[in-house]
Amino acid sequence: MIQAALIGAGSRGMFAYASYALKRPDEVQFVAVAEPNEEKRALFAKLHNIPPENQFSSWQELLAQPQLCEALLICTQDTQHFEPTMAALDKGYQILLEKPMSPDPLESLQMAEKAERLGRILTICHGMRYSTYYSTLKQLIDERIVGRLISIQWNENVGFWHQAHSFVRGNWRNSKESSPMILQKCCHDMDMLQWLVGGQCLKISSFGSLTHFTPANAPEGSTLRCTDGCQVEHECPYSALKLYYNDKDEWPAKVVALEPDREVRLKALQEGPYGRCVYHCDNDVVDHQVANLLFDNEVTVAFTMTAFTNEISRTFKIMGTAGEIRGNHKWNEIEIIHFSGKRQVIHPERVEGGHDGADTLIMRDFLRQVRSGTAGRTSAMESARSHLIAFAAEHSRLTGQTVIMENYINELKVTQ
Incomplete structure (x- = not known):
């Protein structure tokens, strides 16, 4: 059995990952925790x-x-990853x-390079790679089920x-305190x-902006x-009372207060960040962004991130020389459309746990x-390279320039 420690006992550390030990005590045991709260x-x-x-x-x-x-989980806030990781690798x-x-x-880059140099495991929580849904999608693409990917x-x-919860009121609302939206969410x-x-x-x-969640769009009343006696709270889809207070005993209400005591929760809404009007927060991350990517095998990608959807999901259309693959992760459905006219629908097997079993x-x-x-399924260096795509997208959004990745990475290394 492996012994592990946790740094950062927030919702991800405590409930998404470390809860595995409560279900599989024969595999892992947590023996230490570091958490300021x-x-x-x-x-x-x-x-x-x-x-x-x-x-x-x-x-x-x-x-x-x-x-x-042997093992250490680091689940602190974004700006508090580097120092403990570098120190723990040395340890x-x-x-x-x-x-x-x-x-x-x-x-x-420095974290990935150090892990590689020391021969340590540094796995980044890119859970989508572990999802049965996306593993199935990857297999279909690699098997060229719709021909060559284009x-x-x-x-x-x-x-x-x-x-509203995470990127307007929550921990990732302000890029100076956490990360740009394209990095943190995408x-x-x-x-x-x-x-x-x-x-x-x-x-x-890349292009995008913070358009809606600003004081200029606050409704009258x-x-x-x-x-505070908001006159439009009853009709507002972002009402904190609806989201966190009234009959809410699960996530995200548990972020506001761990215990479902109504008095404690109301006080948290009256004094804490999650009770604020979404039009009067200190948020600065974008609420919509697009990015166009060109890969070295001539594949092109058109990516869109937007707050303004009813469903929380990822949807896609993958176009190959012999057909299309369409999908909606929320529905656990992958549709294959062959140019010959044949159609297939696949529903990958689900696994228990958060994010459709990916956390497990x-x-x-x-x-x-x-x-x-x-x-593992991905190395720290591979994760760092995908992070650099997000950083380059944000650089493009802010400057209006198309970023050439080789030049961008070389310029970073010059400053090292």
Whole structure:
């Protein structure tokens, strides 16, 4: 059985990944935790029976100890990934790191290079690669079921309420405090597209902006908080009372308060970030963005990310020389349309766990890597390269220039 430690006991660390140990105690046991929030730290320690001497209020305290175990999960906020990862690699830990690697492109490269140099495992939580749905899609493309791959249309449908929760009110609302939207939300997509295409991105251009979630669009009668007597709260699809307070005992309400006590939750909405009007937050990340990508095997990709969808899903059309593949991840459906007229519909097998089982499968694969010392589905360097596509897209959006990836990477290395 593998022993592991967790740095960052937020919702991803505590519920998405470490919960695997509660279901498979014969495979992994958590023996230490570092988390500055006392309530979260205490809850995680209670769930995993972690003794007081292995409960730390910071990653620095945990990593100051002699190496406590083999495996380490780092699930801190985006800007707090680089330092603990670099220190933990030196310490000898095998690491599962929440995405994105870092909001800085050079730091992402440096982490990957160090893991490679030291021969350590550094697996990035690009869970989509582990999903049975996308694994099936990759197999179909590699088998040339629709001939040679030529073009992809790919949509990241964020969903109106998810945008409001995570990218307007939540932890990833402000690029200076976390990451640009194209990195934080869409590094999954950039990684997936690189994997599916099976090539290296040569050029990228991108456009987008924050258009809707601004004070200029606040409806008449709105207030700074949904709990301040807002006159339009009843009709507003972004009402914090609807999303977090009324009969809500699951995610995302648990982000507001771990316990479902109504008094505690109301106080959190009155004082915390999730009770704010979506038109009066300190958000600056885009609410829609497009990117065009050219790969070295001549495949082109048209990517769209938008907040303004009802469903939270990824949809796509993959065009080959002999047909098309269309899909909607939310429906777990892949449709193959052959130019001959034949049609097939595939519903990949589902696995228990978050993100259609991807959270379970990435933990399973990470533990297999630690046990066997063999490579995982993706390397840290490959993850860093897909991150660089996202960074280049943001550079293009801000400058209006088409980015040539080779030049962009060389310029980064000059500053190293």
